[in-house]
Amino acid sequence: MSHVIDRRLDGKNKSAANRQRFMRRYRERLKKAVSDAVEQRSITDMDKGEKVSIPSKDISEPVFHHSQGGRREVVQPGNQEYLSGDRVKRPPGGAGGGGSQASDDGEGEDDFVFELSRKEFLDLMFEDLALPDMIKRRMTRDPDYKYLRAGYTTTGVPSNINVVRSLRQSLARRMAMSAGRRTQLHDAEAQLQVLLKTSDESNPQVVALQTEIERLRKRVNAVPFIDSFDLRYNNRVKVPKPSTQAVMFCLMDVSGSMDEQRKALAKQFFILLHLFLQRNYERIDIVFIRHHTVAREVDEHEFFHARETGGTVVSSALVLMRQIMRDRYPASAWNIYAAQASDGDNWLDDSPGCGEILARDILPYTQYFAYVEITPREHQSLWHEYVKLAEATGNFAMTQIDSPQDIYPVFRELFKRQDA
Amino acid sequence: MKKNYISTSSEWTFPLIQRYDDEIARIAQGYQLDTYPNQIELITAEQMLDAYSSVGMPLGYGHWSFGKKFVTDEQTYRRGQMGLAFEIVINSNPCIAYLMEENTLPMQALVIAHACYGHNSFFKNNYLFTSWTSADAIIDYLLFAKNFVAECEQRHGEERVELVLDSCHALMNQGIDRYKRPGPLSMEKEKVRQTERESYLQSQVNALWRTIPTPDVTAKKKKKAARFPAEPQENLLYFIEKNAPLLEPWEREIVRIVRKMSQYFYPQRLTKVMNEGWACFWHYRILNDLYDQGLVNDGFMFECLQSHTNVVYQPAFNHPHYSGINPYTLGYNMMTDIRRICESPTSEDRRWFPNVAGENWLEVLDFAMRNFKDESFIAQYLSPRLIRELRLFTVIDDESEETYEIGAIHDDDGYQQVRQLLAEQYNVGSNEPNIQVYSVDNDGDRSLTLQHLENHRRPLEKKTAKEVLKHVRRLWGFPVRLEAVKKDGSVKSVAEIK
Numbered sequence: 001m002s003h004v005i006d007r008r009l010d011g012k013n014k015s016a017a018n019r020q021r022f023m024r025r026y027r028e029r030l031k032k033a034v035s036d037a038v039e040q041r042s043i044t045d046m047d048k049g050e051k052v053s054i055p056s057k058d059i060s061e062p063v064f065h066h067s068q069g070g071r072r073e074v075v076q077p078g079n080q081e082y083l084s085g086d087r088v089k090r091p092p093g094g095a096g097g098g099g100s101q102a103s104d105d106g107e108g109e110d111d112f113v114f115e116l117s118r119k120e121f122l123d124l125m126f127e128d129l130a131l132p133d134m135i136k137r138r139m140t141r142d143p144d145y146k147y148l149r150a151g152y153t154t155t156g157v158p159s160n161i162n163v164v165r166s167l168r169q170s171l172a173r174r175m176a177m178s179a180g181r182r183t184q185l186h187d188a189e190a191q192l193q194v195l196l197k198t199s200d201e202s203n204p205q206v207v208a209l210q211t212e213i214e215r216l217r218k219r220v221n222a223v224p225f226i227d228s229f230d231l232r233y234n235n236r237v238k239v240p241k242p243s244t245q246a247v248m249f250c251l252m253d254v255s256g257s258m259d260e261q262r263k264a265l266a267k268q269f270f271i272l273l274h275l276f277l278q279r280n281y282e283r284i285d286i287v288f289i290r291h292h293t294v295a296r297e298v299d300e301h302e303f304f305h306a307r308e309t310g311g312t313v314v315s316s317a318l319v320l321m322r323q324i325m326r327d328r329y330p331a332s333a334w335n336i337y338a339a340q341a342s343d344g345d346n347w348l349d350d351s352p353g354c355g356e357i358l359a360r361d362i363l364p365y366t367q368y369f370a371y372v373e374i375t376p377r378e379h380q381s382l383w384h385e386y387v388k389l390a391e392a393t394g395n396f397a398m399t400q401i402d403s404p405q406d407i408y409p410v411f412r413e414l415f416k417r418q419d420a
Numbered sequence: 421m422k423k424n425y426i427s428t429s430s431e432w433t434f435p436l437i438q439r440y441d442d443e444i445a446r447i448a449q450g451y452q453l454d455t456y457p458n459q460i461e462l463i464t465a466e467q468m469l470d471a472y473s474s475v476g477m478p479l480g481y482g483h484w485s486f487g488k489k490f491v492t493d494e495q496t497y498r499r500g501q502m503g504l505a506f507e508i509v510i511n512s513n514p515c516i517a518y519l520m521e522e523n524t525l526p527m528q529a530l531v532i533a534h535a536c537y538g539h540n541s542f543f544k545n546n547y548l549f550t551s552w553t554s555a556d557a558i559i560d561y562l563l564f565a566k567n568f569v570a571e572c573e574q575r576h577g578e579e580r581v582e583l584v585l586d587s588c589h590a591l592m593n594q595g596i597d598r599y600k601r602p603g604p605l606s607m608e609k610e611k612v613r614q615t616e617r618e619s620y621l622q623s624q625v626n627a628l629w630r631t632i633p634t635p636d637v638t639a640k641k642k643k644k645a646a647r648f649p650a651e652p653q654e655n656l657l658y659f660i661e662k663n664a665p666l667l668e669p670w671e672r673e674i675v676r677i678v679r680k681m682s683q684y685f686y687p688q689r690l691t692k693v694m695n696e697g698w699a700c701f702w703h704y705r706i707l708n709d710l711y712d713q714g715l716v717n718d719g720f721m722f723e724c725l726q727s728h729t730n731v732v733y734q735p736a737f738n739h740p741h742y743s744g745i746n747p748y749t750l751g752y753n754m755m756t757d758i759r760r761i762c763e764s765p766t767s768e769d770r771r772w773f774p775n776v777a778g779e780n781w782l783e784v785l786d787f788a789m790r791n792f793k794d795e796s797f798i799a800q801y802l803s804p805r806l807i808r809e810l811r812l813f814t815v816i817d818d819e820s821e822e823t824y825e826i827g828a829i830h831d832d833d834g835y836q837q838v839r840q841l842l843a844e845q846y847n848v849g850s851n852e853p854n855i856q857v858y859s860v861d862n863d864g865d866r867s868l869t870l871q872h873l874e875n876h877r878r879p880l881e882k883k884t885a886k887e888v889l890k891h892v893r894r895l896w897g898f899p900v901r902l903e904a905v906k907k908d909g910s911v912k913s914v915a916e917i918k
Contacts, residue, residue: 002458004434004460006434006462007463008462008467010467014470015490018483018486018487019487019490021482022488025582061485062888062891063591063592064852066878067881067882069878069879070818070875070876070877070879071820071877073814073816074814075812075814076813077734077811077812078734078739078742078811079813079829082813084826085826089824090817090823114495115495
């Protein structure tokens, strides 16, 4: 008699745990594969899972086995023409007579291909990255508060009564208050036992003892079960909440001097940034600013896809950023970040102005400002201006991108988790 | 013949599967197939992939290598390079068979006949399985192993456990008693004994190393000291479990678990041809009987036959799809051939198989199934006629020769040699490198010496051998040497890990 069982509804991800172990073991290799893959990606498919490959030999499990050589005689099927004693040329590659032995050397050099889901891919891509100085303690007029547990108190509202604590108190109190009487009671009962062995109930001593026992019992029972004195309340205290709300300003130069290739690089950088923020910080505001001679705040779609262009006045973007900061993101309530990408080509007289705005109106209020210059050429006035700034302040970072290969490493460098 | 079809559609339902199982059981009983009770489980393709990665076992301890296997299987399956097996069957009591939900009804019937009655009866009666594995206890033991490993991970950290498992897996093929019968498994006993064993083993090991030799005594002692181990030992994992000086008790237990797993699968590796041959022979027989009794229709039979033919297809050696001799083909043809020799023997058969020709085929097959493994089965039963049908021939590949030489072919001079060679090819012992524990330098640096006894001058693959040695070194805790022993007795050092 057979049992037929439907197992189809049972969990199907039995191997998930082992797959995770596998990933953990080869994390370093996978990370490298991921960073290689990122470099080759175009703007549109930055946000996908990926097939990554690891050289098979790195993950092979060794066992003892024979190598080529020596003498072996193998039986094969399907003889058409051979007679005993015939000589046959070795097939190229030196494998066995018919391939059955070909795998014996076990040195297949094929890569082991491993498909990462989108989530796994992004996890690896942004591992160890963080916005610096994320938490800013804010002490202004109307701070946010949150309630934290802080032990127990003897006063409070009924809804906060902690039953376990209260009953524990009550038990302790009852024990303490009745201890003396209970000792007397035990003594009296013991005496009575002894007396009853020798005399009967009519003995006046017995009667006296019994009334005494009766009296003591009443006294012990008279201790109240619970008293307002016992009550304990959960205590919660108000703690000002440090602000973790953050905004990222993305400033992109779209002037005529940025050719298509450089714009693509800048976009790629911002897409990486955008993905990173979306993924690791659920509630973060992102402000997109494009500028040529004038700056405009745009939405995400326009930021990455619009084609309008013109000359270059970098300060226009900084001025707009300052304006938006003042209007919507007071530095007292917000952690402010900014990333600026440009080819460094600026209207000459403008650069000192940029430095000034940054130093006076922006950097003091931002947690971190990253500047990425996309140019293979000599640096120009903007760069030199910024170098001075970087030396003077601690929250300003600048770096340079030449080619698509630089983007990911530069990105990692800019947002590497800094241990406090 | 009255037609009384069980079903005419190819969609399966649970009642229909039960119905087919009843009919198949009835026919199997008519052939006196002796089986464990069956537990048929319907699973999805994903679950089948899961089952693949745990070597078909319903549960197992966690290890990254299973994850790797899962990923590989999943990839090849997704790319369509690999079809999934129609079933997986487990040597346990009751015998668990997994059927895929994608199978059509005729396929489910075929698979039930194949796995639940073919393989099942083989597991229950073949001497290797009855004496080397414990079908009653395996599931419990797996559970014990899984829990034990998980517990170790909690106590000692996943990383340390993983290192031990890695090393043990590398030596899995060297963890088998080939000649000595292992004791039966039992979860309860394992648990009780494990604690006792831990303390006892540790004390034994300490005793082995207790004497700290003084330098001048060593020289004298060395001359007369008996070699340890007294005899070379083939079971490397066993030797390590009992004698490795530095292993902690839990590590010894893990070595033991891997060793037991390896031992459990060993009979399956020894009987691939017979096991599949037996199962194919019976599914073919049983399905034909269903058809002859008018229980299934032509369409059903066509589908079964098509699938059967695919399974037992043998491409020729020069065919692009060729990948060695198909064990299904060889096994199935040999089983069918034995029946033919019993029922209508030719004079050649009478010469080659005087004890088989004309006997009751059911008894002869049953005897063969119970008492052989692939190697001996082929040596005993491969007939000249089958050698001709499969056109078997041998190729000699000698590294000292420029060309291959054709050895024997399917002619009078060749039959005997082809048969012998094919049998030898299924001798797992001679195909895997023969590695033995040779000695331990008890009085010196405690180094362990392994020897590879070369067979037909075939050397070890050096690079991996060195990797494996590193694993041995990790378990043993002291330097490890590997030597190759040639046929003439000369010894050459292959690798050493300090």
